[in-house]
Amino acid sequence: MGALLAGATAAPAMADEGTLVGRRGLAAAEETPPAVASCQQLSETLRDFKLQDERVDLWASGPLTLIETDQVLWYLAICSEPGIRVLCVTYSDNGMKVGEQATLRGAMRIEDDKHVVLDPCLASRD
Numbered sequence: 001m002g003a004l005l006a007g008a009t010a011a012p013a014m015a016d017e018g019t020l021v022g023r024r025g026l027a028a029a030e031e032t033p034p035a036v037a038s039c040q041q042l043s044e045t046l047r048d049f050k051l052q053d054e055r056v057d058l059w060a061s062g063p064l065t066l067i068e069t070d071q072v073l074w075y076l077a078i079c080s081e082p083g084i085r086v087l088c089v090t091y092s093d094n095g096m097k098v099g100e101q102a103t104l105r106g107a108m109r110i111e112d113d114k115h116v117v118l119d120p121c122l123a124s125r126d
Contacts, residue, residue: 019049019050019052020033020056023045023046023049024036024037024041024044024045025037025041025042025045025058025059025060026045026049026056026057026058026059026108027056027057027059028054028055028056028057029054029055029056029057029107030057031057032059033057033059036059036060036061036103037058037059037060037061038060038061038062039060039061039062039063039078039079039080039083039084040083042060042079042083042084042086042116043083043084045058046084046110046116049110051108051109051110055107056107056108057105057106057107057108057118058086058104058105058106058108058116058118059103059104059105060078060079060086060103060104060105060116061078061101061102061103061104061126062078062079062086062101062102063078063079063080063099063100063101063102064076064077064078064096064097064098064099064100064101064102065077065078065079065080065085065098066087066098067093067096067097067098069093073089073090073091074088074089074090074091074092074093075087075088075089076088076090076093076096076102076104076121076123078102078104081114082114083114084113084114084115084116085114085115085116086104086116086117086118087115087116087117087118088104088106088118088119088121088122088123089106089117089118089119089120089121090106090120090121090122090123093123094123094124094125096123096125100125101125101126102123102124102125102126103123103124103125103126104118104121104122104123105118105121105122105123106118106119106120106121106122107119107120107121
C-alpha cells in the first residue's frame, strides 16, 4: 500500500481533451467517458499517455483489493498486480467490502507504470 499512498495528497494530473480520443475510461474534468475501463483495459488506456495542462478524469471498474482509512480519508483500490492498480482517495467506503466490484472515478494522477491515484474520487458498487 505504501507505493499507492505515497503521493495521495499531491495535485491531480492534467491533459488536453484531444489526447483522450480512443482511450477507454478517460474524460475531461467532471465529464463522463463513453465507456468505463476495466482492470484488463487500463494498460491499453494509459499506454504512452502523457498528462499536459488540464485535469483528466479516469473511470475504472474492477474488484476492490484494498479498503483502508486514516480516520479522515478512505483509500479504496481496484485491480491487482501485475496490472495497473488504481487508488481512490475519498470520504467514505460506502459500505463496500474487499472483493466487491466497484467503479472508481476521479481526477487522475499517474504515479508510475503500475499505480494511478484518483484524488478527489467517487466510488460506487457496480
